[in-house]
Amino acid sequence: MCTRVFWNTNKTALLVGRSMDWPTSTEPKLYVFPRGIARDGGLVGTQRFIAENTVRWTSKYGSIVTGAYDLGSFDGFNERGLAMHLLYLTAADYGPRDPNLPALHSGVWGQALLDNAATVEEALALHAGYHLVKAQARGREASLHLALEDASGDSAIIEYIDGKPVIHHGREFRVMTNDPTYDEQLALVRQLDLASATRETPLPGNVNPVDRFQRATFFLYHLRETESLRQAVARVLGIIRNCSVPFDAPYKEAGSVYNTEYRTVCDLTHRRYYFELADSPNVIWADLDSFDLSPGAPAMVLDPDDINLAGNVSAAFTACQAPF
Numbered sequence: 001m002c003t004r005v006f007w008n009t010n011k012t013a014l015l016v017g018r019s020m021d022w023p024t025s026t027e028p029k030l031y032v033f034p035r036g037i038a039r040d041g042g043l044v045g046t047q048r049f050i051a052e053n054t055v056r057w058t059s060k061y062g063s064i065v066t067g068a069y070d071l072g073s074f075d076g077f078n079e080r081g082l083a084m085h086l087l088y089l090t091a092a093d094y095g096p097r098d099p100n101l102p103a104l105h106s107g108v109w110g111q112a113l114l115d116n117a118a119t120v121e122e123a124l125a126l127h128a129g130y131h132l133v134k135a136q137a138r139g140r141e142a143s144l145h146l147a148l149e150d151a152s153g154d155s156a157i158i159e160y161i162d163g164k165p166v167i168h169h170g171r172e173f174r175v176m177t178n179d180p181t182y183d184e185q186l187a188l189v190r191q192l193d194l195a196s197a198t199r200e201t202p203l204p205g206n207v208n209p210v211d212r213f214q215r216a217t218f219f220l221y222h223l224r225e226t227e228s229l230r231q232a233v234a235r236v237l238g239i240i241r242n243c244s245v246p247f248d249a250p251y252k253e254a255g256s257v258y259n260t261e262y263r264t265v266c267d268l269t270h271r272r273y274y275f276e277l278a279d280s281p282n283v284i285w286a287d288l289d290s291f292d293l294s295p296g297a298p299a300m301v302l303d304p305d306d307i308n309l310a311g312n313v314s315a316a317f318t319a320c321q322a323p324f
Helices: 106-116 120-127 182-189 209-221 229-242
Strands: 003-007 015-021 029-033 038-040 056-058 063-068 072-078 083-088 103-105 131-133 144-149 155-161 164-169 260-267 272-277 284-287 299-302 318-320
Touching: 003 083, 003 144, 003 209, 003 229, 015 072, 015 083, 015 229, 038 106, 056 106, 063 106, 072 106, 072 260, 083 106, 103 106, 106 120, 106 131, 106 144, 120 144, 120 155, 120 164, 164 182, 182 209, 209 229, 229 260, 229 272
Parallel strands: 103 131
Antiparallel strands: 003 015, 015 260, 029 063, 029 299, 038 056, 063 072, 072 083, 083 144, 144 155, 155 164, 260 272, 272 284, 299 318
């Protein structure tokens, strides 16, 4: 299900954190993609998912992302400091296929924007020329909404409701979880008393999306600026951990679980990517600027499911073929 928080008021670094909550492992891997990769928005892995008039492109910018099932990227940022995060939204409805627009499936929605846009404004302009098709993987639909941020502090949320895109664009849109729709989430969070809060202020504490949205908003509002990058990252991780779903916590139906599988922090100022598996004692990170992103350079991959990984793991990536 997931939570996303963007701290864009701290001068030390623009940081965005997210959790990935899912009932089973998404088999996450970290990828670094150079410029010049040719992609087809109609392919899910090697299988043709959209038959005609698909979005095809060659990546203009290099990026570092977390992939899911080797079928698409759900989190990450590019060399220009544009970041994206795909989160689940049951209400997502992309509408009937418009044959006049080139289509791409929802699993590569974020990657298409990272490959071709440097800012939120550019990403929104590109997005207007696409038609999204809901992909499927492992028996589940990729019913998604998208958060974007860039190195200027700009932010946008894109949802498809009743077949139409609903876009919230502005620096103030800093928190996202899941259902209900973003308009409804904003209306609910306005009921919080943020300015005069103390430890006695009642705060929703369960793991449903509304409670996580309000809790993330509450703690983000009270973050204090710090000149220490280490402390800044710790503050964002602290909020994301607070909004994470503990192992075996009950979810929608009795007996159902959507544990937090991993957490990330994108440093859009220094182009550093932090990653934390929920069942690992270590936080790892990689510096995008340390990789060769020139056209023709190999894609690089790291499987984070290794108890021995800790700290800067940039040198631990190995060459691979880009899986999507």
